[in-house]
Amino acid sequence: MKGEVVKNYINGRWVESKSKETRDVISPTTGELLARTPMSTAEEAQEAIEAAKTAYERWRSTPAQTRIRYLYRFRNLLEDYFEELSKTITMEHGKIIDESRGEYRRAVENVEAAASIPTLQMGYNFEDIAAGIDEMVIKQPLGVFFCVAPFNFPGMVPTWFWPFAIACGNTYIVKPSEQVPLSQIRQFELIDKVGFPKGVMNLVNGGPEVVNALIKSPDTVGMSFVGSTPIGKLLYKKCGEHGKRAQVQAGAKNFITVMPDANIERTVPNLMSSFFGNTGQRCLSGAVLLAVGEVYNPLKVAVVNAAKELVIGNGLNEDVQMGPIATKAALKRVLGYIETGIKEGAELILDGRNVKIPDYPKGLFIGPNIFDKVTPEMTIAKEEIFGPVMSIIHVKDLDEAIDIIHANTYGNASSVFTSSGKIARDYQYRVRAGNIGINIGIVAPIATFPFSGMKDSFFGDLHGQGKDAVDFFTENKVVITRWF
Amino acid sequence: MELRNFGAVIKFALEVEAMAAAFYETANAITKNQQLKSSFETFMQMRMTRMELLKRLRRENTTEMILEPISGLNSEKFRPKTECPEGCPDKKLIELAVSMENLNSAFYIVAAKKIEFLIEPADIFEQMAEENLEYTKQLEKFG
Structure with a gap:
């Protein structure tokens, strides 16, 4: 891996980026070159969008109980490779190994929480809203979602989003931080091992060009972002302009x-x-x-x-x-x-x-x-x-x-x-x-609670994790019925 | 060495278990007493099982909310002497084993207090301390 250009994962296979522009991934501990991240092109982002869009209809029709079995398998692989995954985080980010383990533990918890989707995604109904007429709400998936992930929790943050998104029946694209792509590459090797239907999960490395393409595409539905406030504000505005859902978890003091x-x-x-x-x-x-x-x-x-x-x-x-x-x-x-x-x-x-x-x-x-x-x-x-x-x-x-x-x-x-x-x-x-x-210094919500935020630390309505995630990745459809 | 993190505590516990397993393996090879041999074999297997348990505890119980520094736990106080030379008599093997089990038990008791914010590992450390004392009783029967 040392010095290699990492690949994208599109439509169920690993593909080299055509971009010649790369960014070095340097170990903050040793200073050695670990890998290089390609600054993928808008066309490559579009390929991922096409793959995710094509996979969507079939995936959303797949029963939730079947969908979550992929998550169970992924969860078990996270446990099997736990130490190795944790070491990858420490290697590329520098945080201590216990912190990396803590990060992966939360990733596992998010996958476990998302596996409750057959309960979490239930709608509701009410009989006789008028004589002989019933009303119900169905929580339906929406299509292709994506996340723009930060450098500080390279293993965990994408799992605030994608397990919930795909459990609900959406398809997904992860854009890892270009500074620390290796944790996501390793996770996607496990995703590949799980054998998700092609196009359900995609990974595109890169920078602003990829993010802009994902936001501007008429075929994506929404973005989850974690990063700085200036960038978050900018992307939130762009999402608004292009009619996207957005949950933007930004800076802090x-x-x-x-x-x-x-x-x-x-x-x-x-x-x-x-x-x-x-x-x-x-x-x-x-x-x-x-x-x-x-x-x-x-x-x-x-x-x-x-x-x-x-x-x-x-x-x-x-x-x-x-x-x-x-x-x-x-x-x-x-x-x-x-x-x-x-x-x-x-x-x-x-x-x-x-x-x-x-x-x-x-x-x-x-x-x-x-x-x-x-x-x-x-x-x-x-x-x-x-x-x-x-x-x-x-x-x-x-x-x-x-x-x-x-x-x-x-x-x-x-x-x-x-x-x-x-x-x-x-x-x-x-x-x-x-x-x-x-009396708690690190207020880190567990996977079944939303990761909240206010003022300039959050832009949007629904947060990552928990029931908020389910609402973000679904639309409430109202159905009113009468039978003659 | 001061053990300052949960990971460092578990790492030392794994070392302790590995040393104990190695000791019992050697002792098993040395003794001619079939009953004692069988006990050493059992104790060795138990230590291997405990190592797996410790790895699971580390995997499942490290959460960022509780990653606070630990202080006042020095591993050197709890590092047992487990060298058993070839031809070592059974009496000496038993003495070494008892001493090691007691020291291991003391470590787990002290360490459990230091990690009491992690309920499952703290409980299992206490349980391991009790097991060590139980092994001691079994070993003393041979004396």
Whole structure:
């Protein structure tokens, strides 16, 4: 595989892209070239659309119980190849192996949840809406859907969507992140092994040209996207222009509030996972720590001490707790934000720059960074950094914390650490964020719940996973009947 | 070495089980006592089964919501001495086995507390600790 151009999977077979333009897939740990991603053409996207469109009618007529047996087989293959799949994520993305395992576990759960489609896709009916007349709703599939996947969860995110989509009777096209295509390539090798009818599942590597072709085609129905807010907004608008359904899960700036009555001993490990897990490259990562009242000083000391202890290195080593940043560009961006934080007057009390891991001189490593004396107006308190940077703001009370949260444009997730039920209830009631944690730093909804998001963190109506996914991938058709 | 992640804990548990399986395999080859030989063979098989169980626990219980650092669990305290030289008398083999089982049990008891946020693995660790003590009782009958 090393240095090879990865292939597309269209109409049940692996095909080489005709495009000469490629993007290197570089290991963030070793710096070695792992593979190259072809920037496939609009014509190749169209071939996938044609295949998916052709497969659709036959697939939607296939009984749901038969459709989900493909998912069962796929699920079993995920279990069989679990360690190898997890290692592929770590290899191409850099996250630690336990995080990769966690990612695949959620992928398995999504496939399992989608296998409940014979229950989830049931419609409803009502007799005698007028004399002798009955009414019902049938939840019907719609056609060809596609997803544009992000780099930070290359194994899991597509499974928020496609298992539900095809279980409902749609056909599907995955466009993986061009930075990390290998996890999807490996998954599609398993999809090929399962033997789905040709055209039901397709994969097209590439960039904007592929995405534009998928959106503009009159033969696609809807898009699921996970990525940054600027790109998400743009694609959401384009989907609107072309009459597509869209669920756009975008950027984040997650505020974590710690109250004076929080259990610090239990809170701090949770904060480490929230702010520095996945090297801060989660849309659910903590970004700003709002320390309320007198908890500020002891909390600051505790988080700095705990962060200093985190072991950084090759994520394949079980003892490592933080891997590298996924790409050079991302590392440059994170370092830029740290510089900005310093220039704007925040105090860098833990400096994770210049971390060197002896065996990996080309690795994109950065340690945990903690800023103190941050104010809500500072860039590092407002913008998404997407790296291991904690910005501490000292606030006087919960109201001030919530005002700061609400002043931010994002609304993906927010957590409060407290031992007060009243405060916890206030927080979940008042805070405008899609995923709320009470004494939980990573608010990752399980497969049967929607992955929510608000404000500039989500565009659309229906989220990924759970019943939302079923509604997104089906249309409610109303039938009113009378028999003479 | 400090075990800081669930994955590191499981990796060490797998090492412990592999060492125990290897010990019983060697001990089985050394002893001439047929009853003891049979017990060593059983214990070796049990350890192989437990390794599969540990792999399943790792596969099914790692979720990102609970990936918090673990502290205060040092593997070196729990690394057993399992070398049994050729011609080692049965009494010494039993002593080594008992000592290993006790140490393994202690590891699983301590580790279960460290991973108590993962209910199934914590319960199974406790169960393994009990099994180790049960093996100890069986081994002591030979003494």
